[in-house]
Amino acid sequence: MSTHKKEKFKQHILQLFVLLFGLSLWYMPIPQGLEAQAWQLFAIFISAIVAVISGALAILPASIFALGVTVLSGTLKPEEAYSGFSEGFILLIIVAFLIARGVIKSGLGKRIAFLIIKKFGKSTLGLAYSVIAADMLISPAFPSNTARSGVLFSLVNALAADSNSKVADGTRKKLGAFLMMSSMAGLTLSSTLWLTAMAANPAGAKMAEAFGVQIDYGTWVIGAVAPVAVLFFLVPWVIYKIYPPEVKETPDAPLIAKAALEKMGNVHKNEWIMGAVFIIMVFLWVMSGSCGLDKTAVAFLGLGILMLTNIFTLEDMREEGNALGTLVWFAILFSMSLYLNKLGFMSWLGEHISTFVSGYSWGIVYVLLVIAYVLIHYFFVSQTAHMLALFGVFLEVGLQAGVPGVLMALMLLYATNFNALITPQGSSANVIYIGSGYVEAGEIYKVGGIVTLVNLLIFLTLGTAWILFMM
């Protein structure tokens, strides 16, 4: 058999295994205290997650099968199973996907990046800070950290190549490897900072609501800003120490950026429009909690203006099939996860886990839960799948142990982002960097592991104190 056929054969075996796994769950005696419906939904949901984790199926077909089985078996009513598609926050994510395309197309993203490099790019460490700062500036309207990683990668890749650090001639360690690793680490922080910087964030906030915990745009960013600010300075420095670049000074980078900016010329009309839409949108999003504005409608209006001004065209739309794919699997898994909670599965599982930690103070339970949540990410390919599968249960256990709701929810949702570099496959945002060859997958386990540890420590100490103080 050829390698390709072997791969395919292996995958079919995996698929068969997942099918058997799902069937045996479905037909096993229903645990005491659960409705049949809740147990069936769990069997379908966890089979889809296992299919994704094991690599038997991509997340889109796995979700599609899960949906078909859920509805046709009568486990959920059609309108329940499809409800996720009209969730405002999911539509917000999809619209922001499209707006992000406008940021790229208008040239504004590039200009911001070059401006920062021109200012701070004299040393390799300064470059790393610049790239991460640019990331943090554009991230509130870039809820696909995968898409953002594409933008940042192009930038870092150009910087590395311009500085004669290439993969082909064995000079990746001169500068490129360090910058790539820093940018990946930066993505974990930018995604943590804003409610709209990662697709799973608003989904988590919505799920928290079902547990009586309110998290709006302001709560999110206020809770994250202090630990992220510290980590912004700390993490690139740590990487600089444990994974040092061979070239430490880059006097040419600001000059390259300056030349590129001169080539770009004056700020184009489209950049002004894009910038104005962007700033107004983020401003209205931040204010949405207090003004009662609907974030999704704000995003739709922003997209409308970008279409009116031809910054985002019908032609551009044609290539956004991935946004549809995301909408489909995200809406499906979100609905299933929500109904697992509504049908009492989360509280049932939470009670069982809680018996293990009963007697401990809420502080200890809190720390244990966060650490466990981060470590479990070793098994997950998708940050969003991780959140959808486990956030509800962990939140439930924390609430039962008396952990303040906002603290527990925020920390778990932050952790969904700051744990992304724990493995090479821990976030789809990592993939493009590793694909370039600058960073080797094996190096992620070590350097990314340490970055995750630093993130975790700062969030558990400073972050926890800060949230308790501010909320």
Next chain:
Amino acid sequence: MSTHKKEKFKQHILQLFVLLFGLSLWYMPIPQGLEAQAWQLFAIFISAIVAVISGALAILPASIFALGVTVLSGTLKPEEAYSGFSEGFILLIIVAFLIARGVIKSGLGKRIAFLIIKKFGKSTLGLAYSVIAADMLISPAFPSNTARSGVLFSLVNALAADSNSKVADGTRKKLGAFLMMSSMAGLTLSSTLWLTAMAANPAGAKMAEAFGVQIDYGTWVIGAVAPVAVLFFLVPWVIYKIYPPEVKETPDAPLIAKAALEKMGNVHKNEWIMGAVFIIMVFLWVMSGSCGLDKTAVAFLGLGILMLTNIFTLEDMREEGNALGTLVWFAILFSMSLYLNKLGFMSWLGEHISTFVSGYSWGIVYVLLVIAYVLIHYFFVSQTAHMLALFGVFLEVGLQAGVPGVLMALMLLYATNFNALITPQGSSANVIYIGSGYVEAGEIYKVGGIVTLVNLLIFLTLGTAWILFMM
């Protein structure tokens, strides 16, 4: 000013006009008998429709603005405005868009077409029948008649070129023009035949539900089958008489098809799978009314199988941005139209129109309504926009005049499809044929007008009698 700038300037004037139109509606005194909310929603909705009809905006940005304004002005609650996104029938349309790609990719669509031509393609008229028959066979899983027109056009275009009927050398009338016109007319019939052959069909059926009229998959096809069968034979013959091809015999076409089939070789595994999925899906759709199966879930499972077998891949998904665009504008306009009805606008408008026709028997009102509905299509670019804007009002007026609900609803929904050739822009499915140059826009007004008249006459006479007899 360059032509391009002039065009742009003209469009901005149009946009300004629509804005003023919308504002003056918004601020005018609210007509008696209406809630402010209903009037505001109408002002937004009709402005979006006017923007589309006048060419001020494409349907996607027009809908996006309408949604933003509706929600931010508080006219509808966010969850009401977004509700269309989780409507099962809209998701069904989107999934079927993706499945249609599988029909093309697997080669099954091509094979069916060639098989029919091999059998019936000896004369030019026979070819026209073959093309339409192929259309009718694939249409139940092809709810985008635009996409279907793309598939059929490629086929007709190849047939014309192979028969030395080309646009460039002035031989378009030999065979190409006639075949193209017939195929366009055929699309109006195939779209009428199946509930899932055009995006607006299930939307209309769902809207009818809100008026207490039940139309399921079976009702639809039973009501359409007799008049469509007659028109299938009649329409190409009428076109043959009034818009004759110069070449009437095509002895080579079956040979060309035969050669192409031989080149394709044995039926490929993917075609078997695609065919099986297709047949099972259509069978389950037809049975869905009596078995209580959810049509959308059936489609999702079908898509899942196509993904599992790599007939539809993640790569294919990436190019399906248009499906997302359709989902967005369709869901938005559908929700608005539905809430116009819920808020009492349709019955208010219906009552006012009804005073004009009061005193007439329901039969006369019925005929007048259907004729008016067809003629109004002169003003519409999109069949779906036409249906969403007017179907509810016309149905309401008919019901108030005592027309049997199923008859009124079915006839208006059939008319949404069979009126598509009344103008060149009457359906996006026409565009690709006219774009080829084989058919001139001006010819559509004459030939297409006669085709529409024939469709209308058969449906009003035989169709009406048939529906009354069967239901």
